[in-house]
Amino acid sequence: MLRSFIEFFSFSDPNVVYVVVGTLLIGASSSIVGCFTVLRKRSLVGDAIAHAVLPGVCLAFLLHGEKDPLILLLGAFISGWISIIVIDLIVENTRIKTDAALGIVLSVFFGLGILLLTHIQKTGNASQSGLDSFLFGKAASIVGADLYTFGAVAVLLMVAVFAFFREFTLISFDPNYAQSIGMPVKWYQLVLSSLTVLAVTVGIQAVGVVLMAALLITPAVAARFWTHRLWLMIVLAALIGAIANVSGAFISYAAPRMPTGPWIIVVLTFLAMFSMFFAPQRGFLSKWRKARSSKARIFEENVLKLLYQLEEKDGNKKVDRSIQEMLKRRDWKHSEVKAALKRLDRRALVTGQSENWRLSQEGRMEGQRIVRIHRLWELYLTTVMKVAPDHVHETAEVMEHIINPPLEKKLMRLLNKPERDPHDSPIPYAEDDI
Amino acid sequence: MDFWFNDFWIILCGSLVAMSCAILGCFLILRKMAMVGDAISHSVLPGIVVAFFLSGSLSSWTVMLGATSLGLLTTFIIEMLNKRGGVQADAAIGLTFTFLFAVGVILIAANSGNLHIDQDCVLHGEIAYIPLDIGTTIAGIEIPRQAIILSVLFFVISTLVYLGYRGLFLTTFDPEYADAIGVKTTTWHYLLMAAVSLATVVSFESVGAILVVAFLIVPAATAYLLTDHFPSMLLLSCVVGILSSFTGYYLAVYLDGSIAGAISTMMGVFFSLAFLFAPKHGYLAKRLST
Amino acid sequence: MIKRVDNSILEVHDLTVSYHNKPVLWNIDFDLPSGIVAGIIGPNGAGKSTLIKSIMGLISPDQGYTKIFGQPLNEIRSRVSYVPQRESVDWDFPASAMDVVLMGRYSERGFWGRYNDEDRKIAKQSLEQVDMLPFANRQISQLSGGQQQRVFLARALAQQADIYFMDEPFAGVDAATEASILNLLREMSHSGKTMIVVHHDLQSAYDYFDWMILLNRRLIAVGPKADVFTDELIQETYGGNLSILATLGNIMQQKDYPK
Numbered sequence: 003m004l005r006s007f008i009e010f011f012s013f014s015d016p017n018v019v020y021v022v023v024g025t026l027l028i029g030a031s032s033s034i035v036g037c038f039t040v041l042r043k044r045s046l047v048g049d050a051i052a053h054a055v056l057p058g059v060c061l062a063f064l065l066h067g068e069k070d071p072l073i074l075l076l077g078a079f080i081s082g083w084i085s086i087i088v089i090d091l092i093v094e095n096t097r098i099k100t101d102a103a104l105g106i107v108l109s110v111f112f113g114l115g116i117l118l119l120t121h122i123q124k125t126g127n128a129s130q131s132g133l134d135s136f137l138f139g140k141a142a143s144i145v146g147a148d149l150y151t152f153g154a155v156a157v158l159l160m161v162a163v164f165a166f167f168r169e170f171t172l173i174s175f176d177p178n179y180a181q182s183i184g185m186p187v188k189w190y191q192l193v194l195s196s197l198t199v200l201a202v203t204v205g206i207q208a209v210g211v212v213l214m215a216a217l218l219i220t221p222a223v224a225a226r227f228w229t230h231r232l233w234l235m236i237v238l239a240a241l242i243g244a245i246a247n248v249s250g251a252f253i254s255y256a257a258p259r260m261p262t263g264p265w266i267i268v269v270l271t272f273l274a275m276f277s278m279f280f281a282p283q284r285g286f287l288s289k290w291r292k293a294r295s296s297k298a299r300i301f302e303e304n305v306l307k308l309l310y311q312l313e314e315k316d317g318n319k320k321v322d323r324s325i326q327e328m329l330k331r332r333d334w335k336h337s338e339v340k341a342a343l344k345r346l347d348r349r350a351l352v353t354g355q356s357e358n359w360r361l362s363q364e365g366r367m368e369g370q371r372i373v374r375i376h377r378l379w380e381l382y383l384t385t386v387m388k389v390a391p392d393h394v395h396e397t398a399e400v401m402e403h404i405i406n407p408p409l410e411k412k413l414m415r416l417l418n419k420p421e422r423d424p425h426d427s428p429i430p431y432a433e434d435d436i
Numbered sequence: 437m438d439f440w441f442n443d444f445w446i447i448l449c450g451s452l453v454a455m456s457c458a459i460l461g462c463f464l465i466l467r468k469m470a471m472v473g474d475a476i477s478h479s480v481l482p483g484i485v486v487a488f489f490l491s492g493s494l495s496s497w498t499v500m501l502g503a504t505s506l507g508l509l510t511t512f513i514i515e516m517l518n519k520r521g522g523v524q525a526d527a528a529i530g531l532t533f534t535f536l537f538a539v540g541v542i543l544i545a546a547n548s549g550n551l552h553i554d555q556d557c558v559l560h561g562e563i564a565y566i567p568l569d570i571g572t573t574i575a576g577i578e579i580p581r582q583a584i585i586l587s588v589l590f591f592v593i594s595t596l597v598y599l600g601y602r603g604l605f606l607t608t609f610d611p612e613y614a615d616a617i618g619v620k621t622t623t624w625h626y627l628l629m630a631a632v633s634l635a636t637v638v639s640f641e642s643v644g645a646i647l648v649v650a651f652l653i654v655p656a657a658t659a660y661l662l663t664d665h666f667p668s669m670l671l672l673s674c675v676v677g678i679l680s681s682f683t684g685y686y687l688a689v690y691l692d693g694s695i696a697g698a699i700s701t702m703m704g705v706f707f708s709l710a711f712l713f714a715p716k717h718g719y720l721a722k723r724l725s726t
Numbered sequence: 727m728i729k730r731v732d733n734s735i736l737e738v739h740d741l742t743v744s745y746h747n748k749p750v751l752w753n754i755d756f757d758l759p760s761g762i763v764a765g766i767i768g769p770n771g772a773g774k775s776t777l778i779k780s781i782m783g784l785i786s787p788d789q790g791y792t793k794i795f796g797q798p799l800n801e802i803r804s805r806v807s808y809v810p811q812r813e814s815v816d817w818d819f820p821a822s823a824m825d826v827v828l829m830g831r832y833s834e835r836g837f838w839g840r841y842n843d844e845d846r847k848i849a850k851q852s853l854e855q856v857d858m859l860p861f862a863n864r865q866i867s868q869l870s871g872g873q874q875q876r877v878f879l880a881r882a883l884a885q886q887a888d889i890y891f892m893d894e895p896f897a898g899v900d901a902a903t904e905a906s907i908l909n910l911l912r913e914m915s916h917s918g919k920t921m922i923v924v925h926h927d928l929q930s931a932y933d934y935f936d937w938m939i940l941l942n943r944r945l946i947a948v949g950p951k952a953d954v955f956t957d958e959l960i961q962e963t964y965g966g967n968l969s970i971l972a973t974l975g976n977i978m979q980q981k982d983y984p985k
Contacts, residue, residue: 045526046471053646095719096711097818098465102657105470106707109650113700116560116647121693137559212478212646216534219527261545264538271535278521286521382970387944388728389753393740396789397753401974409973416970466819599838606829610815616782617833617885618803664865666820 006256017145018255024144024152025247025266028208029217031156033243034163035201036218037225037236038194041174045219046101047086050108051202052214054085056115059136060122069133071151075203078136082199085111112211139210141247141262142254148207155204162197163236170194171232208247209263216267217243224274227281246270300403302342303372306351307402308332309361310369314430319366322358370430371410376402377423378413384424385417391424445567445580447685450699452586453639454651454677456593460632461656462669463597466608467628471526472511473652475533476629477636479510481540481558481645484637489547500637507633508626510536537645560696561644582642589638596631597670604628605666643696650700655680658707661714676706728756729949735760735889735920736781741790743773743780748979749788749943750776752971756939756948760888761918763911765925765935769964772942774924775811778891781922782808794889804833807887809878811894817867823877824862827852830884845884852883855913857906872903879907890914892923896930908934928960943971 013019039048058081059074066073085107092103119133135143144152163170169190172180181187198218206214225238250266279286308328313319325339343359346352351365361369379401383394405413423429464473480503487502510532517528544558571581597604607614607624614621632652639648659672684699691698712719734757743751751773758764766774779785781792783799794802807830830852831845853859856876866874875895882890895907911921915936922939925931931938931951938954940946940963947954947963 040524040527043524043526045524045530049474049530092711095722096661097717098657098660099468101468102465102470102653102660105465105474105649105653106657106704108474109647110654110700110704110707113647113650113697113704116697117688117691117693117701118697119693120560120697121691124692212537213534215530216538219530220534223523223527223531259545261541264541264545267534267538268542271531271538274531278523284522383753387753388946389740389755393753393755396740397742400789404977405974406977409970409977412970412973466816602829602832602835602839602841603837605821605825606832609819609821609826610810610829612784612810612814613808613829613881614832615784616803616806616808616810616891617830618800619832620837660820664820664867665822666825669820 007252010252010255020144020146020149021142021251021255022248024149025141025208025251025262026244027149027152027156028141028205029221029243029245029247029266030240031152031159032201032205032214032217033221033225033239034236035159035194035197036243037222037232037239038163038170038174039198039218040222040226041232042194046104046215047089048198048202048218049215050089050104050111051082051085051199052206052211053108053115054111055079055082055203055206056136056211057081057111057118058084059133060115060118063122063133064118071147074133074136075151078203078206079199081111082202083196086195086199136206137211138261139206139208139213139263141208141251141266144208152204155200159197159201162193166190166193167233209250209266213263213267216270220267220270220274221246224270224277227277227284242270242273246273298342298345301338302346302351303368303403304332305339305342305346306361306365306369307372307376309352309359310366310373313361313366314373319361322354322360324358326357367432370432372402374430375405375410375413377427377429378410378417378420379405380423380425381417381420381429382413394424442567443685445583446563446695447681449563449566449580449582449586449642450681450685450695451678452583452590453642453648454655454681454699454703455674456586456590456635457639457648457651458655458659458673458677459593459597459670460628460635461652461654462659462666462673463604463608463628464632465653465656465660470653471529472514472629473632474649475514475529476507476510476632477645477648477652478533479536479540480504480507480633480637480640481537482506482543484640485540485543485547489543500634503637503640504630504633506536507636508629510633511626511629557641557644558646559644560647560694561640561642563642563695566642585638586642589635593631593635596627600624600627643699647696647700650703651677654700654703654707658703658710661707661710661717664716676703680706728945728947729953731757731759733760734758735795736922737793737796738781739791739793741777741780741787741792743776743785743787744978745776746979748975749971750975751780751787752944754790754941754945756945758920758922758937758948760920761915762936763915763921763923763934764937764939765923765931766939766941767925767928767931767963768941768946770926772963774926774941775893777941778808778893778922778924782806782891804885805888807882807885807890809882809890809892809895812871812875812878812897814893817869817874819866821866822863823853823858823866823869823873823880824849826866826877827862827880827884830881833885848886849880849884852880853877855883855910856880857902870900872899875899876903876906879910883910887919889920890922892921894924894926896925896927896934928964931955 010018039045055078058077062073062077089103089107092098092106093100122133169185173187173190177187202214205217209217221239221243224242225235228238229235246269247266249269250262253265254260254262282288308331309323312323325336328339329336343352346365350362351368352359353362354360376398379398380394383389383397384391420429464470483503483506484499487499491498513532514528517523517531518525566580566582569581570578571584572579603624606619607621611621636648643651655673655676658676659669662672663669680699680702684702685695687702688695688698710718715721736758738754738756741751741754742749754777766777768774776785780787792799794806827849828841828845831841831848835841850859853862856879858873858876858880861869861873866877869877879895896904914921925934932955935951937949938951939948940954940959942963947959
């Protein structure tokens, strides 16, 4: 494994150089275009185009009579283009919806392609034609001549996206608005569609017809988890696409029985899953962490509130309260209360040890704040929202942890700094509130 | 005589696949889930390969079970990615089926010595070889194994749709109302998805994993342009399926190409005719009336 | 002004509902007597449809519950019917008016059952009640908007429920349909059924309903229309100051507050 790794990445074999550069170009360029197709919610159009290029390739071969990569590409491009037009034609003129139109175009074009391909194979010149590479991809056998095509297309795509970045962004985000400010939306959509067809025609030579959709969609999905900014999303998608493609090429180099295209897709999907779990902010892990820490904070606030209420009840600020005493008032677990008290101790909000604790001055202020918000909110619900007094407690239990100081001030002013809550408990204020 | 029988069995099997798929396709396109059908047909591949590896045959119970559960898993993953992961619906479909299909292809490549599935089979099936594999002989007539299996499939699907017609119809037309009156919409959804998975798996040997999409969607869409009456739509989609199998077979013979590919092509031809000339919903009718 | 009812058939208890963590309905708490036509009135975005959807359990609330006839919703589904917004379905669907109305009989016949002659009789009666019997076999795509709305009503009628939730049945319908729906609402309330109708037009509301539920993300008033339809309450519904709720909603959305 290590040896093939070194062999592969030392680029001593010129074929390896071709493969690496070729897959890298394909991966990056289709990812860039893919960002726009995904954002325009047309992800599966890429899938339809990929299937639809096959009859074009076969017809180009049949008409031309021999394998000329450029002619085949041209055939692929034309038939991919026609497929987009047919999809729009069906959706605009009949009651058939987009999903079915995609399915129809995808499968019928592909069926025709298969019919032509098998016909060509039976007539005996399929092997030299290399049409198969359009079906399954041939990333592992990219040769020097291919690089010119791939490179040219990649450069073209990047330049186009760079030049029309603002326009593409606008028509992806809000085509109606773009139309209203007089932008030739149809024309830009046409350009974007053509770029997609171009990316697909080239991309299928790496991963094949069926898996092409992933080359467009998956890097964009993965990149989306990391950022809200479009240009950064595009750069990340290109990077992810490039990494996956080169990894796929390497895997099939190290284990020659392994097909390149499928491995590219597997790596891509893993990168997307990784992003989904570990991306900051939008990732599962970060969401889960946030939820857990806010849960812990709410529990701490509830402990402070309880300690404050105990003080309020007997008017004694100078005694320790045992955890046992707290558990009598709330349906909590001993261990979680203890852990919360330890955390509060670290923040100097409580003093004491193991089983017995009391509020510090800061802790008292905090506990009082929670109780105050709880009662203010109950009063707001009964007076402003006209909710029955016996129905307000549950909501106040939630809101006391959400309402922030500015909002609390606002609430207090709105209610004219009230004395008592709907249940006739006093609303406690801190000294400086007077 | 033998030659005639060959034709007959292939056309029969093509028609059975077409009818089973078309019936389900009618529900799929009305639910706007055509591409989910596409996704399922691709993602059952790893299930077929693994189950085939375990059982050694393409038409065993293991294969059907393995692949059907994978089809259900696919719909489940798509929904999870969409609802929990915040991935938009179309991207979730694309992401899921390409991954599972890729895994399937890798499994085939890894076991290429031991498996009797090759990439051609995945792409367009081997319907032409159906008459060679005899299942049983009744009254001196040799009946191919696939013909029996596909008849059972057609029977199962049509029974399901007959018995569950009301529920499928209601949850397809107005799922929100169905929910409100306490209908188990999720059960119906997964029942339909299980049927689609089963149909794709059983049809796999005949038409492959990709062209089955044509069988699912195109006849149903053609029928949808021709009628406003749901039972007629079911019936017409089957008729389109049979006509396509018949004409497709002879087109394939004429061109000496893939039969499944030719049947799909003919489905496209029938769809185009409906698209242009359908009395109420066709292109010309609409253009002429406005 | 929230009128309390002694023997209520619908009890909405402290319902709070959110979309993406942002509450759209706050602490909705009221009950309704039987045999009335109640209108849910409020401006756009007030959460009117959300309210009936969460009462029926189509959207699960963050907090609170609903009881109908004193029972949780799932025990009583067959007595509850629903008329969704007309735009919520695809009218290109290959079905006849009769097919749609028969759907109202689904729960009577269970999972694998079939519709019988009795169901067809009831479906015909329901179509008759909304003056749509002549169109029974017409394809729904060929019906006018008002006629489609009446088919939806007939479907709810065929269910023979006791309480009906209707989402904007008057939206964009012709005069004939409007009259027909009104007639129907009156007739049904006379026979003891309860109708809860989402309605966006303040002008016509007073003529249509017995009771009113004034809503703007929070509940402003519930009660007989004479008590509720006052300048002051209407003003509060359409121009009320919600800055506290709005600010709080934004905080909650940003915080991903765990439920």
